[in-house]
Amino acid sequence: xxxxxxxxxxxxxxxxxxxxxxxxxxxxxxxxxxxxxxxxxxxxxxxxxxxxxxxxxxxxxxxxxxxxxxxxxxxxxxxxxxxxxxxxxxxxxxxxxxxxxxxxxxxxxxxxxxxxxxxxxxxxxxxxxxxxxxxxxxxxxxxxxxx
Amino acid sequence: xxxxxxxxxxxxxxxxxxxxxxxxxxxxxxxxxxxxxxxxxxxxxxxxxxxxxxxxxxxxxxxxxxxxxxxxxxxxxxxxxxxxxxxxxxxxxxxxxxxxxxxxxxxxxxxxxxxxxxxxxxxxxxxxxxxxxxxxxxxxxxxxxxxxxxxxxxxxxxxxxxxxxxxxxxxxxxxxxxxxxxxxxxxxxxxxxxxxxxxxxxxxxxxxxxxxxxxxxxxxxxxxxxxxxxxxxxxxxxxxxxxxxxxxxxxxxxxxxxxxxxxxxxxxxxxxxxxxxxxxxxxxxxxxxxxxxxxxxxxxxxxxxxxxxxxxxxxxxx
Amino acid sequence: xxxxxxxxxxxxxxxxxxxxxxxxxxxxxxxxxxxxxxxxxxxxxxxxxxxxxxxxxxxxxxxxxxxxxxxxxxxxxxxxxxxxxxxxxxxxxxxxxxxxxxxxxxxxxxxxxxxxxxxxxxxxxxxxxxxxxxxxxxxxxxxxxxxxxxxxxxxxxxxxxxxxxxxxxxxxxxxxxxxxxxxxxxxxxxxxxxxxxxxxxxxxxxxxxxxxxxxxxxxxxxxxxxxxxxxxxxxxxxxxxxxxxxxxxxxxxxxxxxxxxxxxxxxxxxxxxxxxxxxxxxxxxxxxxxxxxxxxxxxxxxxxxxxxxxxxxxxxxxxxxxxxxxxxxxxxxxxxxxxxxxxxxxxxxxxxxxxxxxxxxxxxxxxxxxxxxxxxxxxxxxxxxxxxxxxxxxxxxxxxxxxxxxxxxxxxxxxxxxxxxxxxxxxxxxxxxxxxxxxxxxxxxxxxxxxxxxxxxxxxxxxxxxxxxxxxxxxxxxxxxxxxxxxxxxxxxxxxxxxxxxxxxxxx
Numbered sequence: 001x002x003x004x005x006x007x008x009x010x011x012x013x014x015x016x017x018x019x020x021x022x023x024x025x026x027x028x029x030x031x032x033x034x035x036x037x038x039x040x041x042x043x044x045x046x047x048x049x050x051x052x053x054x055x056x057x058x059x060x061x062x063x064x065x066x067x068x069x070x071x072x073x074x075x076x077x078x079x080x081x082x083x084x085x086x087x088x089x090x091x092x093x094x095x096x097x098x099x100x101x102x103x104x105x106x107x108x109x110x111x112x113x114x115x116x117x118x119x120x121x122x123x124x125x126x127x128x129x130x131x132x133x134x135x136x137x138x139x140x141x142x143x144x145x146x147x
Numbered sequence: 148x149x150x151x152x153x154x155x156x157x158x159x160x161x162x163x164x165x166x167x168x169x170x171x172x173x174x175x176x177x178x179x180x181x182x183x184x185x186x187x188x189x190x191x192x193x194x195x196x197x198x199x200x201x202x203x204x205x206x207x208x209x210x211x212x213x214x215x216x217x218x219x220x221x222x223x224x225x226x227x228x229x230x231x232x233x234x235x236x237x238x239x240x241x242x243x244x245x246x247x248x249x250x251x252x253x254x255x256x257x258x259x260x261x262x263x264x265x266x267x268x269x270x271x272x273x274x275x276x277x278x279x280x281x282x283x284x285x286x287x288x289x290x291x292x293x294x295x296x297x298x299x300x301x302x303x304x305x306x307x308x309x310x311x312x313x314x315x316x317x318x319x320x321x322x323x324x325x326x327x328x329x330x331x332x333x334x335x336x337x338x339x340x341x342x343x344x345x346x347x348x349x350x351x352x353x354x355x356x357x358x359x360x361x362x363x364x365x366x367x368x369x370x371x372x373x374x375x376x377x378x379x380x381x382x383x384x385x386x387x388x389x390x391x392x393x394x395x396x397x398x399x400x401x402x403x404x405x406x407x408x409x410x411x412x413x414x415x416x417x418x419x420x421x422x423x424x425x426x427x428x429x430x431x432x433x434x435x436x437x438x439x440x441x442x443x444x445x446x447x448x449x450x451x452x453x454x455x456x457x458x459x460x461x462x463x464x465x
Numbered sequence: 466x467x468x469x470x471x472x473x474x475x476x477x478x479x480x481x482x483x484x485x486x487x488x489x490x491x492x493x494x495x496x497x498x499x500x501x502x503x504x505x506x507x508x509x510x511x512x513x514x515x516x517x518x519x520x521x522x523x524x525x526x527x528x529x530x531x532x533x534x535x536x537x538x539x540x541x542x543x544x545x546x547x548x549x550x551x552x553x554x555x556x557x558x559x560x561x562x563x564x565x566x567x568x569x570x571x572x573x574x575x576x577x578x579x580x581x582x583x584x585x586x587x588x589x590x591x592x593x594x595x596x597x598x599x600x601x602x603x604x605x606x607x608x609x610x611x612x613x614x615x616x617x618x619x620x621x622x623x624x625x626x627x628x629x630x631x632x633x634x635x636x637x638x639x640x641x642x643x644x645x646x647x648x649x650x651x652x653x654x655x656x657x658x659x660x661x662x663x664x665x666x667x668x669x670x671x672x673x674x675x676x677x678x679x680x681x682x683x684x685x686x687x688x689x690x691x692x693x694x695x696x697x698x699x700x701x702x703x704x705x706x707x708x709x710x711x712x713x714x715x716x717x718x719x720x721x722x723x724x725x726x727x728x729x730x731x732x733x734x735x736x737x738x739x740x741x742x743x744x745x746x747x748x749x750x751x752x753x754x755x756x757x758x759x760x761x762x763x764x765x766x767x768x769x770x771x772x773x774x775x776x777x778x779x780x781x782x783x784x785x786x787x788x789x790x791x792x793x794x795x796x797x798x799x800x801x802x803x804x805x806x807x808x809x810x811x812x813x814x815x816x817x818x819x820x821x822x823x824x825x826x827x828x829x830x831x832x833x834x835x836x837x838x839x840x841x842x843x844x845x846x847x848x849x850x851x852x853x854x855x856x857x858x859x860x861x862x863x864x865x866x867x868x869x870x871x872x873x874x875x876x877x878x879x880x881x882x883x884x885x886x887x888x889x890x891x892x893x894x895x896x897x898x899x900x901x902x903x904x905x906x907x908x909x910x911x912x913x914x915x916x917x918x919x920x921x922x923x924x925x926x927x928x929x930x931x932x933x934x935x936x937x938x939x940x941x942x943x944x945x946x947x948x949x950x951x952x953x954x955x956x957x958x959x960x961x962x963x964x965x966x967x968x969x970x971x972x973x
Contacts, residue, residue: 011896014894022641029656030653038916038919038920040916045640045908053637056630056631060630063630073895082686093865094878097865097878108861108862109858109859109861112682112858112861113855116853116857127858130863134863134866138869142510144506145210147869147875184512185795185796185802190802193803197516210873211509213872214662214664214665214872214874215662216664218664219662248652251661252664295923297920303652325917325920326913331786332732332733332788335603335788336607339603339604339606340606351787354809355809431805432805433802
């Protein structure tokens with residue numbers, strides 16, 4: 001199955017939404033300055049970026065809808081599902097590595113291999129060994145205590 | 148004064164021999180340093196680590212855990228069982244300024260025992276006489292009558308910003324800060340004529356003063372500063388402003404660690420500080436060690452806290 | 466003066482110095498080449514060891530690491546499209562396409578020659594012109610920094626690929642990311658979401674690893690069949706850097722090295738800015754037929770000459786004013802102090818011979834780096850022979866460990882993974898990743914110096930046109946944008962003659 005989308009149009013929409021989201025969270029995330037500011041406060045630059053996003057997003061949307069300056073891109077759903085699956089793996093890893101770097105990272109390496117369709121047991125061994133060596137090198141040579 | 152120090156040191160050495168005899172740490176030691184590797188405190192902690200390593204025959208790790216004004220290193224310290232071998236370097240701002248400006252990360256002095264002081268430095272106000280003609284405080288006050296005063300300092304929440312703000316505030320002079328992330332940059336801005344004055348510690352300004360580019364005109368201590376040849380720097384107090392603030396750094400551990408073991412480590416550091424190896428290393432690193440005991444360091448912090456609270460309430464909190 | 470130099474040479478000419486300089490360079494190259502590991506970590510680890518050495522060999526080893534790491538960063542940029550250091554981010558724009566087209570060895574050799582040229586020019590500037598340069602550098606105040614940052618940001622125009630608008634959006638993301646943490650002007654926290662681990666901001670290296678390495682891994686997992694044969698053309702016979710090519714790009718290298726040396730000498734700036742500005746300049750001067758962004762030799766030569774051109778020059782403000790250009794330089798600053806060289810305006814008169822021994826050593830180091838690089842690169846290029854499946858999995862785990870090593874913080878791994886996912890999605894929408902780097906490097910410089918400038922002037926924006934250096938930079942920015950637009954159009958016209966098909970469907 002394939003999905004088609006217009007790159008500029010979608011990028012424009014994402015950019016405008018990003019800008020609005022940014023404007024909305026600024027008041028909660030940035031406080032009031034202690035000293036004189038001459039018009040440029042701690043909020044100014046983030047707000048400017050948000051406005052830049054909205055303006056650029058609108059330009060992209062106009063380019064796409066009015067001037068038809070756009071490229072149609074194709075998504076192969078099968079592949080993207082696989083990408084999504086891998087992203088999910090990364091998120092799970094993000095939550096688990098702090099409970100044990102060694103095991104979670106070996107698992108991450110092995111899952112990565114499995115998802116690329118690797119069938120050679122030797123590679124699985126090499127990746128697991130790499131993690132162990134990394135762990136040993138970090139702990140005993142570099143004195144970086146991994147979680 | 149010198150005699151008293153000598154007697155104290157001898158006493159300390161004697162005590163250290165006794166204390167060392169019955170303390171043998173069971174594991175390697177770990178000193179968390181909440182500042183970047185290569186900085187002054189990092190260097191000093193590494194030299195101390197060298198001494199501890201020799202004294203106790205255990206490896207002493209220096210672990211640079213920067214961020215959140217020490218709260219990250221403190222969190223790491225809190226995550227291990229309290230023990231004298233689990234230490235952390237600290238700075239006065241963690242207990243004085245940070246709790247005021249960033250209440251969510253402020254540490255509590257009561258939660259820690261101080262193992263040893265590391266350093267203690269005066270902060271002073273520098274000017275650039277070659278560019279502005281200012282040579283003393285009166286000159287600065289005069290200059291302020293027809294010029295804007297722009298000073299170099301760190302950001303609100305930092306010691307030099309607070310000291311300058313309070314000094315100019317008390318003197319009734321309108322002044323604004325050009326901020327940076329290091330005193331070296333502030334002094335460069337002063338040398339380049341981009342600010343009128345700057346607050347920095349004695350050591351950062353030393354070479355500029357020696358060279359004759361910059362001149363210290365006020366020191367925030369109880370006694371005038373005479374460390375620079377041919378210059379006596381008057382105190383803020385002598386000018387009528389009650390501002391006394393010595394920045395200091397120290398090594399601390401959890402309050403629940405065994406005080407006898409903490410004392411043994413302190414004595415080992417004092418003993419090491421008498422060796423030639425230590426003296427050479429310290430001299431090389433441009434470090435004037437002030438290995439004060441825990442009570443002295445805590446008293447210094449408490450005293451500074453009052454000034455910080457006053458400054459914060461008067462000039463920052465609205 | 467000549468006495469000082471003679472006594473410096475006497476201190477320098479020992480077997481010990483030779484040995485430790487080379488060890489330093491070797492370690493530096495290796496640490497620079499491994500994603501996540503960097504010169505900073507190497508210097509920190511070896512610092513205690515150097516206490517057993519004399520001042521000269523110790524500091525030569527540590528500066529060797531500094532130089533080596535800066536070059537090493539380009540190796541991973543070229544071979545695996547992941548900058549090993551911040552300064553190598555501009556190198557991959559053309560370096561990786563060269564590698565994909567079956568010319569990894571040529572790209573690496575170009576980087577090596579350019580780095581050596583850059584390093585030599587820079588080290589010579591350090592040796593001979595330090596006093597003069599620091600006199601100019603002292604004139605740099607907040608308005609000049611702001612103008613320099615603005616100038617740097619204008620480079621976004623040339624690294625945005627097909628759409629400038631999308632480049633601006635990416636650049637905005639970089640600037641926004643750089644605001645996370647405690648604001649360097651007001652002391653307030655921004656976008657920390659109550660997490661104290663964000664108080665010091667988002668680390669750029671972690672973002673880079675995510676945007677380049679992790680996003681790429683997601684692509685490879687989704688398209689495993691691509692990696693097998695088609696993506697990487699076998700390196701063929703002409704994968705050698707010829708003398709003619711060196712000659713052709715020599716002027717680019719020298720010019721870039723001078724740009725690098727100038728930017729490096731400005732206190733508080735470093736190789737990352739220099740390499741982008743040099744890339745931009747090389748692209749502006751492009752001749753018809755040179756396709757920047759698609760594997761142009763000069764596109765590798767320019768940033769590499771510039772970032773190594775910045776390395777030795779960055780020691781100028783470091784030694785005379787105590788102001789480091791980047792994190793690695795900051796650690797090096799500590800190392801100098803620990804070995805008894807107290808940096809500051811009096812350093813040269815206080816510790817002349819030792820210092821000159823080290824500075825001359827820095828010049829010679831560049832040559833050692835060249836010879837070491839020559840042999841090491843032959844080994845490194847074998848990375849391209851590792852089967853893609855294995856390489857992908859190994860890189861993922863190396864990045865995870867490397868990200869942790871940046872700041873010993875779990876936050877860095879999290880940031881890396883999040884931006885890997887974000888960058889993958891951005892790729893789907895054709896947002897270029899390079900402007901993110903520019904935004905992150907230059908955003909904070911632009912913002913804080915804009916605000917400081919206005920404090921200096923009492924709120925008057927006229928300050929930016931009243932100061933000569935500042936005005937010159939601002940004018941230069943506009944002139945270059947205009948020239949670039951013109952050059953771009955010319956180049957596009959030339960390219961379109963050759964390639965008529967406008968198919969947008971690029972394989973990932």
